[in-house]
Structures are given as structure tokens and as C-alpha cells.
Amino acid sequence: MASIARSSLLRQAASTTKFSAATRPAFQQTSIANAVRATAFHTTARRDLLPPLPQRVEGTVNDASPVPPTSPSHGSYHWTFDRLVAGSLIPLTVVPFAAGSLNPTLDAILCATILIHSHTGFQNIIIDYVPAYRTPRARKLFMWGLNAATVVVGLALYEFETTDVGITETIKRIWTA
Amino acid sequence: MPRLSAHDYLKKRKGKREKFWWSSHLSGDQAAAPNQSMHSNCRGSHWPLEPRCRPCRGDSDGQLYSAGIIDLKSRNRRTIATLLVLCCQPTTMIAQRAGLTALRRVAGKPNAFFAANVAKLALAQPLTTSQIRPVATQKISGDEARALLAKQRLNRPVSPHLDIYDKQQTWFGGSAWQRITGSAFSGGLYVFATAYLAAPLLGWHLESASLAAAFGALPLAAKGALKFLVAWPFAFHAFNGVRHLLFDIGVGFKRQTIIKTGWYLWGASIVGGLYLAFFL
Incomplete structure (x- = not known):
């Protein structure tokens, strides 16, 4: 069975091969030779679903991974602050359902809290998926991009809160439209 | 299984x-x-x-x-x-x-x-x-x-x-969906706010009155579908947010409890989303 399949493959190869081995570029020759040699050992196809991000070796290869300097403001304080912000969103979310809407001050506080919550949430996502030790420049770019976006959104929310009817009232009007 | x-x-x-x-x-x-x-x-x-x-x-x-x-x-x-x-x-x-x-x-x-x-x-x-x-x-x-x-x-x-990873955790884990729903809302907010700021320059109308009028003009089925599309992630993120805050103070953090509340969460968020979309 296999020999039948192979002979037809060879015939096909003979009819479609355009270049002889000597006219191929050098890099093709070496890569083909390597591939042929490696093919015998491969029984499964490689699937690069999530190719690893670029890596660097710090020091020598046998050194342990460097532990980043600890800092409570990037650690436990930050974590607690995140939870406080998230927790304070609970009453701000429940009140408009109970009272029908929010007064401008509470609405502005809700906007600001959501903005902080979104900003730190996006920060967490960037920290998780754009690691600084692998892609330091992309990390910096994303972080500063996020900062810029948050400033723009903050400005827009200020504009919206001061010239329009406020976020809860807007949602209410759209919902009942 | x-x-x-x-x-x-x-x-x-x-x-x-x-x-x-x-x-x-x-x-x-x-x-x-x-x-x-x-x-x-x-x-x-x-x-x-x-x-x-x-x-x-x-x-x-x-x-x-x-x-x-x-x-x-x-x-x-x-x-x-x-x-x-x-x-x-x-x-x-x-x-x-x-x-x-x-x-x-x-x-x-x-x-x-x-x-x-x-x-x-x-x-x-x-x-x-x-x-x-x-x-x-x-x-x-x-x-x-x-x-x-x-x-x-x-x-x-x-x-x-x-x-x-366990498939149940990967696909139905509240933690992953918390991030997905949250970033959908926050991303939407960022896009809307930026567009709102640029609207006068581009001649768009994104004031609350225009938005409400545009939404009101949609057919009933589209309104219901759009509302559920917003209401379900909102309910999910809100319920699961409270669940995660409870985890953080050490409540309901036993493995079996986490799995059980994870399934309750899906039921509650779908029911809550339907309520917000069609009965509010």
C-alpha cells in the first residue's frame, strides 16, 4: 500500500520538479537536507497554536530566574485597592436600580470609579499577556497607550457628564426607548 | 465523565x-x-x-x-x-x-x-x-x-x-468570562467615550437623545436581542464580581463550592439577563 502511494508521489514529483538540486539556493539545500533528516523522527505534526514570545537568557543558562524587587504598592496595596474599587461599585450599581437614577454627583463618582476599574483591569490584562521580561518595548507601548486612552476617556466622560444627562440616565432612556 | x-x-x-x-x-x-x-x-x-x-x-x-x-x-x-x-x-x-x-x-x-x-x-x-x-x-x-x-x-x-487544563475550567470558568465580559464593557466604554469626544469634529451625533431615538427606531426583536446581549454580560460580571470578592475574603473558596457556584452563576446570569432585557 505504502509503496503504491510512494511511487505515484515520485512520479508526480518527477513531473513537477522545476529545479535540480544544484540550482537551488544554498539555504534551501541545507534546510531540505535538515528537514529530510528530521522527518524520520517526527511522527506528529507540529502545531504552533501559541508560539512563545521572544526570550532572553539573563546571566548564564543555569542561573535561576531573577525575582523582581518586591514593592507593596505594586503588590498587596495595589491588590487591595483594586478590590476596594470593585467593592465600591456594588452600591453604585445597585442604587440606580432601586432609585431609578442617580444624582449628578453620584453619577460622576460612578463614572470615575468605572474608569479606574477599567484602567486597572486593562493594566492587569497587559501585565498578563505582554510580559515585560519578554517584550519590554511592547509592554511600555501598551501601558503608555492605555494611559493616554484613559486620559482621553476621562476627558470624554467629564464632557458627557457636564453637557449631557449622565451615564445612568442615558442608559435608562436608551433601555426604555 | x-x-x-x-x-x-x-x-x-x-x-x-x-x-x-x-x-x-x-x-x-x-x-x-x-x-x-x-x-x-x-x-x-x-x-x-x-x-x-x-x-x-x-x-x-x-x-x-x-x-x-x-x-x-x-x-x-x-x-x-x-x-x-x-x-x-x-x-x-x-x-x-x-x-x-x-x-x-x-x-x-x-x-x-x-x-x-x-x-x-x-x-x-x-x-x-x-x-x-x-x-x-x-x-x-x-x-x-x-x-x-x-x-x-x-x-x-x-x-x-x-x-x-480541565475543559470545564477553561470554557465555563467564571474567571475567564469575568475578564472577557469586563474587557468587552470597558472596551465599549473606551470606544464610545473617544467617539463622543471626536463626534463634534466628525459630525456624529452621539448625545443621549440621538442614541435613544436611534435605539427606539429599531424593530422590537432587534431591541430585545441587543438588550440581552448587553444585559447578560452585565449580570454575569456583576454576580461573578461579587463571587470573586467573596473568594478574596475567603468565603466559598472550597473546591466543590467553587464548582457549584460556578454553575449557579451561569443560570443566575442568564435569568438576570433575560429579566433586565425583557422585564425592566
Whole structure:
């Protein structure tokens, strides 16, 4: 069975091969030779679903991974602050359902809290998926991009809160439209 | 179906690996270090630190192979050792593997390199049933070996692979959906706010009155669908947010409780989303 399949493959190869081995570029020759040699050992196809991000070796290869300097403001304080912000969103979310809407001050506080919550949430996502030790420049770019976006959104929310009817009232009007 | 933790899954996989080390060793390690050809025949633990192969010992079944350094010749002041691998029993099978694997590759999954080159590969390497397969090794210095190791470490795969996780946790885990729903809302807010700021320049109308009028003009089914599309993630993020805050103060953090509340969460968020969309 296999020999039948192979002979037809060879015939096909003979009819479609355009270049002889000597006219191929050098890099093709070496890569083909390597591939042929490696093919015998491969029984499964490689699937690069999530190719690893670029890596660097710090020091020598046998050194342990460097532990980043600890800092409570990037650690436990930050974590607690995140939870406080998230927790304070609970009453701000429940009140408009109970009272029908929010007064401008509470609405502005809700906007600001959501903005902080979104900003730190996006920060967490960037920290998780754009690691600084692998892609330091992309990390910096994303972080500063996020900062810029948050400033723009903050400005827009200020504009919206001061010239329009406020976020809860807007949602209410759209919902009942 | 019994639920497998990541640990159990790994244990299971490991068991399989040890049983079929032939395929897993050769495909797995080769896949991890595609440029590594020196020690591809060795099962020994010296890969990849030791720069030169020792003769491999055969498997206890006597089914595998033994190898020895047959030919030594000097070229460019370096010793090139040609390692001849003498296969014992499944020789013809292994010798044909190149052609078969290439065929299987082409038939199974489209692979740009092999699809384009398989014909040339077949010609470039005349298929043989000979029992000798030469594999070149090279003697390199300690520094070079370390440089090689460093280079290989740069090609380490993503770890842990997504495949090891329990499917229930991966697809229905509240934590992942919390992030997905949250970033959808926050992303929407950021896009809307930026558009609102740019609206006067672009001549758009994104004031609350225009938005309400535009939404009111939609057909009833579209309104309901859009409302549910917003209401369900809102309910999910709100309920699961409270659940996670409770986790953070140590409430409901037993494994069984987490799994149970995870399922309640889906029910509650769908019911809540339907209520917000159609009864509010």
C-alpha cells in the first residue's frame, strides 16, 4: 500500500520538479537536507497554536530566574485597592436600580470609579499577556497607550457628564426607548 | 465523565509518554528543539549538555537500536564523527518513515513547507531500505555547547500549554468570562467615550437623545436581542464580581463550592439577563 502511494508521489514529483538540486539556493539545500533528516523522527505534526514570545537568557543558562524587587504598592496595596474599587461599585450599581437614577454627583463618582476599574483591569490584562521580561518595548507601548486612552476617556466622560444627562440616565432612556 | 484536574491529566499524559517513549521522545524533543540534529538518536540523559554522543544502549526489549562511532575523520581541524545507527528489528519501518510521514503530513494537515517541498524532498533523499542511516555529530567546546543551550532555551514552548487544563475550567470558568465580559464593557466604554469626544469634529451625533431615538427606531426583536446581549454580560460580571470578592475574603473558596457556584452563576446570569432585557 505504502509503496503504491510512494511511487505515484515520485512520479508526480518527477513531473513537477522545476529545479535540480544544484540550482537551488544554498539555504534551501541545507534546510531540505535538515528537514529530510528530521522527518524520520517526527511522527506528529507540529502545531504552533501559541508560539512563545521572544526570550532572553539573563546571566548564564543555569542561573535561576531573577525575582523582581518586591514593592507593596505594586503588590498587596495595589491588590487591595483594586478590590476596594470593585467593592465600591456594588452600591453604585445597585442604587440606580432601586432609585431609578442617580444624582449628578453620584453619577460622576460612578463614572470615575468605572474608569479606574477599567484602567486597572486593562493594566492587569497587559501585565498578563505582554510580559515585560519578554517584550519590554511592547509592554511600555501598551501601558503608555492605555494611559493616554484613559486620559482621553476621562476627558470624554467629564464632557458627557457636564453637557449631557449622565451615564445612568442615558442608559435608562436608551433601555426604555 | 470524571473530571480531571490539571495534575491528574499530566499524570495520565506522563504515563502514556513513558509507555510509548519512542514516539514521544523523538517527536516531542525534536519538536522542542528543531535545530538539534546531533543527538537525535540518543535517548540518553546527556542531551543537550554533553557535546558528543556516547554510544547509546539499546532498549531492554532489544527492539530498538544500538549506535557506535564508526568513522572518524579530520576536517578543518575539527573532528567530525559520523555516527552510524544500526537498527535492529523495525528497520524497514523506520527507513520508510520519511516517506510515510511526509505523505501523512500532506494528507492530514496543510503545511506550507511540506506541501511545497514534499515532492522535492522525496527526490532529494533517495528512499532506501538500507539498514544504515548516517547522522553527523560534531565535537564542540564547552563554551559553544553553552551557547547552543542558551539558543535552545530561547525556543522553549509556552508553558503550561492550554491543553492541560480541565475543559470545564477553561470554557465555563467564571474567571475567564469575568475578564472577557469586563474587557468587552470597558472596551465599549473606551470606544464610545473617544467617539463622543471626536463626534463634534466628525459630525456624529452621539448625545443621549440621538442614541435613544436611534435605539427606539429599531424593530422590537432587534431591541430585545441587543438588550440581552448587553444585559447578560452585565449580570454575569456583576454576580461573578461579587463571587470573586467573596473568594478574596475567603468565603466559598472550597473546591466543590467553587464548582457549584460556578454553575449557579451561569443560570443566575442568564435569568438576570433575560429579566433586565425583557422585564425592566
